[in-house]
Amino acid sequence: MKPELKLVPGAVHTPDILDLKPRFTEHDAVRLNNLFRGSSTQEMLESVIRDQLAGNLAIVSSFGAESAVLLHLVASVDPTVPVLFLDTGKHFPETLAYRDELAALLGLNLVVLTPDAEELAKRDETGLRWSYDPDGCCEIRKVRPLGKALAGYDASFTGRKAFQAKTRANLPRFEIDTSDAQGRLKINPLIDWDAGQIEGYFIQHDLPRHPLIAQGYPSIGCSPCTSQVAPGEDPRSGRWKGWDKTECGIHKPGEEPFL
Known part of the structure; x- marks a missing residue:
């Protein structure tokens, strides 16, 4: 049974049939x-989106602390790019309210994904x-639903930045998603941005926090x-405190850049 896929009016539906030839x-x-x-x-971003250099694109967003920057950047080029949000059933109420605020403000093409109920x-x-097997919880609530949703896309944007953690320090802008056997591209537009640039962008564009x-x-x-x-x-450091865990499984620690 596929995860429930809630589509906001105007959202792009992801195809079920895959091209077996490697994308990238x-x-x-x-x-x-x-x-x-x-x-x-x-x-x-303008070249990749407008010239379709990476094929069919989506943004994966947690609507977290810094998400507004990438969402604003992409929406300023093409607001129809689907924004995939994993509603795990465990989010802070503040996150869900913030998601709705940004979606309305930026005119986002929001696609809400949920775990398989069965x-x-x-x-x-x-x-x-989550209390005894956080990896298993992430697998059910994040990794599987997102993997199925991304199957219809050639590439996805992420909001990862090098300064966030040691596991992200050497990532490139473009990499192959190692979780996808068909060669999906993972794009990290903000990987070389520092905290000052993020803060400056929030101020310059008066984005809500x-x-x-x-x-x-x-x-x-x-x-x-x-x-x-x-x-x-x-x-x-506040994520999975007390556990030997740094990523939810969507982004694997130790992935090597292709440089």
Whole structure:
């Protein structure tokens, strides 16, 4: 049974039938990184989206602390690009309200994904799997629904930035998604942005902030696995605190850049 896919009016439906031929190779990722070396983020986005250099595109967004920047950048080029949001059933209410605020403000083509109800009933009947098996919880509520949704796209934008964590320090702008056997491209437009640039963009474009930032949450995921962070700590140190876990499984730690 497929995960429930809620489509906001005007959203693009992802096809069910896949082209078995690989979409992109490591060589393609290298070529794109070289092609846009020295180009601004805006220049890169305009070329990739308007010239369709990466095929059928989607944005994957958590509507977290810094999500508004990438969403604004992409929407300024083409607001019809689908924005995929995983409603895990464990988000802070503030995140859901912030999602709706940004979607309305930026005119986003929002696509809300939910986990498979039958799988949840079998593997997380109590809703407490996060407390003893966070990897398994992420697999059910994030990885599987997103993997199925992304099957109809050639490439996806992510909001990852090098300064967020050591596991993201050496990522390139373009890489092959190792979770996809058909060679989907993963694009990280903000990978070389620092905290000052992010803050400056918020101010320049008067973008609303996630309400939990002021409460000490610089990185925001599902509520049971997100803790407040002390000043000076790694922004993602509040994610899965107490566990040997740094990513939900959508982005795998240790992925090597193709440079």
